Each structure stands twice: as structure tokens, then as C-alpha cells.
Amino acid sequence: MTAISIIGSGNMATAIGTRAAKHGHTVELMSRDAAKAQALAQQIGNGATVGTFGARPAGDIVIVAVLYASAVDVVTHYGDALAGKILIDITNPFNADATGLATTPGSSVSQQLAAAAPEGTQVVKALNSIFGHVLAQDVPLDALFAGGSAEARSRVAAFLQSLDLRPLDAGGPEMTHVLEWAGILLMGLARNGAGFDLALGAEIR
Ligand SMILES: NC(=O)c1ccc[n+]([C@@H]2O[C@H](COP(=O)([O-])OP(=O)(O)OC[C@H]3O[C@@H](n4cnc5c(N)ncnc54)[C@H](OP(=O)(O)O)[C@@H]3O)[C@@H](O)[C@H]2O)c1
Numbered sequence: 597m598t599a600i601s602i603i604g605s606g607n608m609a610t611a612i613g614t615r616a617a618k619h620g621h622t623v624e625l626m627s628r629d630a631a632k633a634q635a636l637a638q639q640i641g642n643g644a645t646v647g648t649f650g651a652r653p654a655g656d657i658v659i660v661a662v663l664y665a666s667a668v669d670v671v672t673h674y675g676d677a678l679a680g681k682i683l684i685d686i687t688n689p690f691n692a693d694a695t696g697l698a699t700t701p702g703s704s705v706s707q708q709l710a711a712a713a714p715e716g717t718q719v720v721k722a723l724n725s726i727f728g729h730v731l732a733q734d735v736p737l738d739a740l741f742a743g744g745s746a747e748a749r750s751r752v753a754a755f756l757q758s759l760d761l762r763p764l765d766a767g768g769p770e771m772t773h774v775l776e777w778a779g780i781l782l783m784g785l786a787r788n789g790a791g792f793d794l795a796l797g798a799e800i801r
Contacts, residue, residue: 597621598755601653603670604661605632608686610639611728612659617642618734619759624654652677657684657755659723664689664698664705671712679714682748685772686723688779695784697776706743706772718748719769722756725778727786730795738762738797740778742771764798 597620602609605627613623617640625640626647627633637644647653650673658678662670664687671678685706689698699705710719722741723731730737739761741752753763766775778796786792 598657598758599624599655600657600659600755601626601647601655602659602661603627603649603653603674604659605629605636606661607728608723608731609659609661610636611732612661612686612723613640613644615731615734615759617644621758622655626651626653650674650677653681655681657682657751659684659686660709661686663687667705668708668712671709676714678717680716681718682744682751683709683713683717683719684723684752685709685719685721685743688724689776690779690783694780697773697780699773699776701773702770704769704773704776707769710743710769718744719772720744720748720752721772721775722752724775725782725796727782727792727794730793734760736760736762737795738764740764740766740775740796740798742766742775743769 599622601624603626617623623644624647625633625637626649628649633646637646658681687705706719706721720743739756756763
């Protein structure tokens with residue numbers, strides 16, 4: 597069991613928080629709107645708590661579950677409160693019609709967060725290429741992730757596995773931009789025949 601903190605109280609915060617609590621983790625919710633965090637904590641149950649937006653998170657793993665355009669500001673707002681934490685960046689920096697990205701190679705949202713975060717904080721991109729409503733089904737899925745140090749990725753892998761997800765390590769920080777494109781791939785497949793009840797996976801032979 598891990599203590600995890602989630603910044604945000606929207607769709608993904610709900611899906612991840614619910615799944616994490618069901619699988620035995622202690623979940624702390626932090627939102628700029630304390631009432632929304634409180635309502636979500638009640639909905640999740642299982643001892644979920646509410647933390648103060650901007651204060652040091654209780655969890656060693658902190659899920660950044662806000663829109664990509666706000667993510668750097670949010671991490672900057674937390675500042676030293678995030679020192680030593682592992683941040684999971686779930687953002688999809690989609691352009692207006694979700695056919696391309698607002699980020700460029702070498703400057704993924706994860707890499708921008710790593711630059712904004714205090715020294716020693718690790719940023720791992722994960723869960724961005726799984727639709728929230730599919731994650732909420734609580735069925736086994738493949739979970740692609742990348743970024744941060746090898747040690748941070750191994751801790752994120754253990755966390756993903758504990759949620760009944762199969763962790764698939766795509767590599768270091770340079771691969772986080774590839775995972776942002778994986779979000780676009782997911783959208784393209786969903787829109788062109790596969791439908792939105794879809795998850796990406798790898799076949800290992
Ligand atoms: N939905 C999906 O299927 C899915 C799948 C994979 C990845 N993602 C990614 O996950 C992230 C969250 O998506 P979502 O669907 O959960 O979005 P959402 O339902 O719109 O929730 C966004 C959350 O971000 C908070 N927020 C926005 N701007 C903020 C700011 N400046 N400071 C602090 N908090 C701020 C919102 O707070 P308020 O409630 O106060 O506005 C809300 O709690 C996005 O980056 C998205 O690309 C989504």
C-alpha cells in the first residue's frame with residue numbers, strides 16, 4: 597500500500613483516485629477548489645482525505661491531474677513542497693482538434709514539469725494514454741510510462757501494477773513526448789473505427 601496524492605478533482609482524479617482506493621492505497625485529494633476535493637473524497641470513500649492545495653502532499657507519489665496548460669503553473673505554485681516526490685504527469689497537450697500536440701520534442705509537459713519542480717523531484721509520464729472512463733472500469737490494462745530516473749520508473753511500475761495495470765516502461769525523459777503522441781494515436785484509433793471503449797496495448801511474444 598502506498599500513500600498517493602492527487603492534484604485536481606476532475607474526471608481523471610476521480611478515475612485514478614477511485615481505482616487506487618479500491619486497490620488499497622491511501623488517497624489524498626488536493627484541489628484549488630477545496631469543496632470539490634471534499635466532495636470527491638466522500639465519493640471515493642475508503643478513508644480518502646483532503647489536503648491543502650499548495651501544501652506538502654502526504655503521498656510519495658503525486659498525480660498531477662490538471663489540464664496541460666495549467667500543469668507548470670501548478671507545479672511552480674507547489675514549489676519546494678514537492679521536493680523528493682515522484683510526480684506522475686498524466687496530461688495530454690492536445691491541439692484544438694486533438695490531431696497534434698502543443699508540445700515539441702525535448703519539451704514535453706513532463707520535461708517542462710521536471711524543469712519547474714524542485715531538485716530531486718522525479719517526473720514520470722503515465723496514464724495519459726488511457727481514457728478515464730476505461731480506467732474507471734477497473735479491468736486489467738496495459739499502462740505505458742516513461743520519464744524520470746530508472747528508480748522512479750520502478751516505483752511507478754509497482755504502483756501501476758498494484759492497480760491491476762501491466763506496466764510497460766518506454767524509457768527515460770526523452771520518451772515522454774512519444775507518450776504524448778500515444779494519446780493522439782489513441783484518439784485517432786477511437787475516432788476512426790475502434791470507438792472510445794478502447795485501450796492501447798502491447799503484445800509480448
Ligand atoms: N479525461 C480523460 O479521459 C483523460 C485521459 C488521459 C489523460 N487525461 C489528462 O488528464 C488531465 C485531467 O483531465 P480531466 O479529464 O480530469 O479534466 P477535468 O475533468 O477538466 O479536470 C481538470 C482539473 O484540473 C483543475 N485545474 C484546471 N486548471 C487549474 C489551475 N490553473 N490550477 C489548479 N487546478 C486546475 C480543475 O480544477 P477546477 O475543477 O477547479 O476547474 C479540475 O480539477 C488533463 O491533462 C488531460 O489531458 C485525460
